[in-house]
Amino acid sequence: MNFWDFHTHQNGKANAIFNGEGEVSPAGLFCSLGIHPWDLDENWEEKWQKISMQVKDSISVLAIGECGFDRIKGPELEIQNAAFHAQASLAFELDIPLILHCVKGHDLLLEYLKKEKNIPQIIWHGWNLKPDLALRLLDFPVFFSFGHHLKKEESNAQAWLKACPPYRIFFETDDSNMEISEIYQAASLILGLSPAELAQLGISNWNQISSRKIQ
Template sequence: MKLFDTHCHFDFDVFQDDFAHQFELAREQGIERILIPSVGPSNWSRIQTIASQYPGLYYALGFHPYFLQPDFDQHVAELERQLSQAGKHCVAIGECGLDFSINVPVALQERALELQFELARKFKLPVILHCRKAHNRLVQMVKTAKLPKGGVLHAFSGSYQQAMEWVRLGFFIGVGGTITYPRANKTRDAIQRLSLEHLVLETDAPDMPILGYQGKPNHPSRLIHVLNELALLHSQQWQTIACQMWENSNSVFSICE
């Protein structure tokens, strides 16, 4: 079994004291590839260093709306430079998007996102999208952007109708710990109805805890729980699901096996 955690903040401090051991714990559960999205200039260098040291690690560069600073424009040229010099382990732009639940001006978020969409077009890279209470506006901006490679809508927790809007825009739906909670009826229904060819797996570790592990930092090794729940929702063998998820994940990020 080969699994790909398409969204894991593996560079965060909670993993750093014994990173080699944390990485091995994931490998023991069949997690052969992990994508580390950035949050902004503060961790661009860190995730690139980690990805260069451990096989199977990939990364994305961008500005996360939650960590967006008013002076982000000063770093756009550096982001473009790093993307132009990045090797095969840089496979996307992000984590980027819109979050209308935080105290960051909407105009600032939208400006940052538009600039990242420009870079996605220039470098022909997919984007990893963060969306919170901003579905309609984000869909509108993506439609306007005409992105060449689509991407992944990270941490999906909406309805089937919302998911299909993203699918029609050429995006994969990021499936994580939300589906392990029986009370998440809307999201579980949506994931059950969606074709497997439109899905990828993620943990968002150390966030988005799995049922039964609340209060503890999430870990990429727990991706297996998301896989098992997805298999139950689709009434298929987990081996079949795992193969499809592996294929989807490598496809969206243009990673050759």
């Protein structure tokens, strides 16, 4: 059984979506491409034009991102909003997920979700916020990727994983040094499902929301 890592900064791993930032992996491994809010500036459109061509041309790019909103380290919100809309638009066009980075910007996301008609499938990576916010997101095509916070007792991640609809669940290592099998094992203890069942769940969930399939 393949334990897919749906968002990682660990390069060179099979069955993983590497956060490739601006370049497709030369080894042909799967990745996501986008412009992180931390990397946005006034010239973001030029950078995005180059990245978007790679996304369109390479089927090894499984998702767009990570991208989104960050009120702590990102530039002015006008730039963040424009860049997010551009990246979300391409994700919708290609029918592939968008991997979301969102720090103190859930109001910006909710505003987008309520106003926009053509919304891509959005995976909020590293989920560790309160379940009441997650419940508000269930009206929209928003999914939740759980990582190392699952290993912390009484974390928000643990609380929401227990209540989250199964078809909205993914798992990741993000920028930790953990093995993805550790995350599946932690989730297994929380949900009472075997790691193999959760591995199959992740693959099935992905293939339900993306035109670029995995196995």
